[in-house]
Amino acid sequence: MPFQITAQTLSDLTGEKQEVPEQKFPDDSLGRQNPRGTVSGFIQAVADQNYTRASRFLDLTKRTQRRLKERERIVKVMQRLLDQGGDIMPYSLISNKATGRTDDDLPQNTDLIGTVTSDGVIIDLYVENKAAEDAPPVWLFSEETIAAVAALKINDNLLIDRALPQVLKDTMLGGVPIGHWLALIVLVIISYLIAWGIVFICSFLIRKIWRKAETEPTSGIIAALVLPFRLCVALWIFVTVSQQIGISIIVRQRFSAITLIVGVLAFLILLWRLTDFISTFTKDRMTQRGRVSAISVILFVRRAFKIAIIVFGIISVLGVVGVDVNTWFAALGIGGIALALGAQKTVENFVGSVTLIADQPVRVGDFCKVGEVSGTVEQIGIRSTRLRTGERTVVTIPNGDFSSNRIENYAHRDRFLFDPVLEFRKETTPDQVRYLLVELRAILYAHPMVNPDPAKVRFTGFNSASVKIEVYAYINAANFDAFQEVQEDLLLRMMDVVDASGTGFALPSQTVYLTRDKVPAEDKAATTSETVKQWKEENDLQLPGFSEEKIKSIKSTLSYPPEGSALNKDKGATN
Missing domain, CATH: 2.30.30.60 (SH3 type barrels.)
Known part of the structure; x- marks a missing residue:
């Protein structure tokens, strides 16, 4: 007696859900293994006028007792209803998976693929997977769809049938009267001309009514929208009229991919033109503001956006014509990672x-x-x-x-720092230091090119061979050259003060003093001491800081450029 033994897997023991790979079934001989195959197979069978084969794409299980002629009649009724106002999705939008679409609100194994209309009544067209759970999928037009279609009234007096001469109706091309193909071509031209007129009138009225339409950026945006909007209007007119006049569903279905491509191109053209307009408008604004360096970045971003538009357009068009773009997206993802690593x-x-x-x-x-x-x-x-x-x-x-x-x-400095460190001989007396502090500060306060806040001259200490006085002030100058001119003038004036004080600048510490070394003038040192003594007696020693009255009294009293400068001569000539 046979019996079955079932072994537990590791996933059964751990309680984890194991993913079940999608089952692979042999292809159906009629291509009914997915919704797209069923719809395209039905349209092709109707185009071949093989109505018996076409009936095998319909769920007629409860009508099996009907005669073959009855099955063919139902196919012809459905074809006629599709011709007089029906609409089937482009093949690229119909699922080509055995499970159908799983991202809609419809029951499992049921897909919506189009509609038919008669006397204002709209019937949805559904296809269903009629196979058992473990059997190969077989998608058919649902029985409810067939029953609803069979109950609709057929219009035998379509506009295209009345308009076409008999010779164009009798001559067949691809299972369709050749007149339908010619009518479709004429309709394309007429639709575009009507759309051109509509868009032209709308654009003219907008410019007349809305004043801003003639100025940037509004005029640029309107110009960018004209062609895409014209294509969309032409596409809408073409699709609507082709259904209403009764052009065969066979012809319209073969043109459905082209209509989708035109729609995608209209969107891409809109993105392309907006990219051009925005980049040009921004570039002009940057030029007016003097930000010339931003132009290169704007041009680079524009090129990057255009490349992205082209890539997106190619993938979209390939998807419309039925190419599986998932592999392309995966390749782009891997290529993007590699590019990002290589172009880091x-x-x-x-x-x-x-x-x-x-x-x-x-x-x-x-x-x-x-x-x-x-x-x-x-x-x-x-x-x-x-x-x-x-x-x-x-x-x-x-x-x-x-x-x-x-x-x-350095280009945007509002002032320049002037901070020399002056080192004087070790023999400099305290009164000489006081004299230097006062007179050097007086130069800073009196000079018209020196900012008095702050203007500091400080005795900061000693080293092995000198006495140090540090100067700290800001010079008001337009550029570095002007700063150097003022700095030169200040240093020369300070040299005059040092000479008048009776001391001198320190020599390097390694200098050997010889007996012939010139000693600072004793008479000048005595004069300096007398001057400092007088300041003390009159309570006018401006240490440790200058009084506000003293600063005001000497402010800008120095002549700059200094006396004897050729610039003064040029200045006098100008005056």
Whole structure:
């Protein structure tokens, strides 16, 4: 006596759900293993006028006792209803899987594939998998669909039949009168001409009624919408009229892929034109604002978007014509990962260029320091930025490194720091130091190009060979050249003060003092001491700080450019 032994798998013991691979069944001889095969097989059988074969795509299980002529009559009724106002989805939108569509709200093993209309009554067309659970799938037009279609009234007086001459109805091409093919071609031309007129009138009225339609950016957006909108209107007119006048479902179904392609192209053209308009509009705005470096990024983004549009368009068109694009998406995913890994530095540099354009730490023409490199920015590109150094060489820095480095921009300084450290001889007396502090500060407060807040001169200490006084002030100058001119003038004036004080600048510590070394003038030192003594007696020693009255009294009393400068002569001539 035979018996069955069932072994438990590891998944049974662990309680985990094991995925069951999709069963593979042999192909049906009529191609009814999926909804797409059933619909295309039925249309082809009708086109071949093989109505007996066409009836095998319909669920007539409860009508098996009917005669063969009755089965053929039902097929012809269904064909006629499809011709007079029916609509079947393009093949690419009908599932080609044995399970049918699983992402809709319909019961399992049931798919909606189109509609038929008669006297305002709309009937949905369904196909069902009529096979048993473990048997190969067989998809047929459902019995409910056949019963509803058979109850509809057939219109035997279609417009196309009345309009076509008899010779065009008698001559057949692909199972359809040749007049239907010619009518479809004429309808394409007429639909486009009508759409062109409608869009032209609408565009004309919008420009007349809406004033902003003649100005940017509105006019650019309208121009971008014209062609895609015209194609969509022409497509709608073509599909609607072809159903209403009764063009054969066989012809319309063969043109269905073309209508979808035209719809996809209209959408792609819209994206393409909007990309051109937005990039051109943004580029013009950046040019007006002087942000020339942003133009290269805008052009790069435009090219990237256009490439993406082309790739999307190719995949969409392939999907419309029935090519399985899932493999393409998987390949693009793998290729995208490989491209991202291989072009990591390129992407980093592009992100760096976007950062430079957005934050604008530097602009073309700015003098800056990036890391250890100093120079004038000549160009900010997609991949790199070029600097012209002081040695007149060109340094190219990748934008990823440029944006991540410490950037010091000298071009936008509102003032320049003046901070020399003056070292005087060890023999400098305290009164001489006091004299120097007062007179050096007086120079800073009196000079018209020095910002008085802050303007500091401080005695900071000693070292082995000198007495140190530090100067700290800001010079108001438009550029580095002007700063150097003012700095030169200040240093010369300070040298005059040092000479008047009776002391001198310190020599290097390794200098050997000889007996012939010139000692600072004793008479000047005595004069300095007398001056400081007088300041003390009059309570006018401006230490540790200048009084507000003193600063106001000497402010801008120095002449700049200094006396004797040729610039004064030129200035007088100008006046």
